[in-house]
Amino acid sequence: MKMWAVLRLREFRVTSTTEFLSVVGDQFSRVALTVMVFDQTDSAALTGLTYGLTYLPTMAGALLLSTVADRRPRREVIVTINAVRAVGVAAMTVPGIPLTALCVLVAASSFLNGPYKAAHLALLRDIVDTEQYTAAMALRQSANQAGQLVGFAVGGIIASTVSPQVCLAVDAATFAISAILIRSFVSFRPISASPAQRRSLVGGLRVVWSGRGQRAIFASTLSGLFLMAPDSLVTPFVHEMGASPAWVGFLLAASAACSFLGLGLLARFLPQRHRTRAFPIACLAAGAPLPLVLLGGGPYCALVVFGLSGTLWAIQVVLSVSFLGDMLPDAQRAQGMGVAASMNLTAQGIGAALAGLVAQVTGPREAIALSGVAAVLFALLPSSLWIRRTAGSRASRGQGDSSKTGEHEGAPLSA
Structure with missing residues (x-):
């Protein structure tokens, strides 16, 4: 079983553990920062802006600095960044820190x-082989x-009962431990990458747009514009249903729990040769359950809808990153994957804000349903690109045209 084979790799266990710690610490920081900013300013707008600063500069960092992970040893890049972030987050715990300084540190x-x-992401591809990569993702x-x-x-719990500074201290510790x-x-x-292969900002964009396969995957990263609606609107949605506030946590947990099960089944039962066909299906299917919230049915039906949509979205993400890791040449892998991953995060941040604006006009239930319809319509773009790419690859192999095969299969790109 590939998943157990991956778990036996010490380097995979270490990198996954450190990323888990970093994710936990990041959420600690987001909670702490919203509490601190709101306490200082009593402004929902500034609180929202600070929360956005935990997401939006990521894209700029990926565009400008992802190539560093191709020009320097990737392990050293990770260690250096974690050390710098540990110091920066620790500085946020200083009592009475000015709001301006806090925002600058958050953005950095x-x-x-x-x-x-x-x-x-590039290091993970170095650690596991092609057959193990999807299971690892x-x-x-x-x-x-x-x-x-x-x-x-x-x-x-910690931010509300102890102190937001404790949350920030924990986040700083996770970076240092990592x-x-x-x-x-x-x-x-x-x-x-050799010095002659160093890439520019324009190259970072071209590397994820040079071929139908890359374009399909890059387009799929924008699906977060629509698929973030359930998570971002879960609190007003539960309130509109008249359900207990505890259902907010249950619905958020449903997506993660079902995704865990779905991804395990994907890695265990979907053979490598069928995953190419599964990608466009996952793209189209991820938003399809969301309009079902209009049928009512209470929180239990919502549990099924949220869980199913979250699982299909997780499968789409795993397949897209797995394919992209194989398509990109090693000298450009960090740059291309960094741009794609950061675009996904940016799309989620913008999508959460857009969902809130739509819900202000239509109501949360209707906004979630509309987001699902929009997600399916948008998914026609990456799905059609992927299908055309696959058809082109098969035609090229049938004709024995090696140059066309290289174009469609994601041969090394020049930027």
């Missing part, structure tokens, strides 16, 4: 998250979702 930490994710995605749940739940573990237990690997 988010900015560094871009190259961190690029280096981490499924395990990673499941662990990250569990980390988000733990971070939000425990962070909320740096130590990666430095101690992950092997050194040489630089992937």
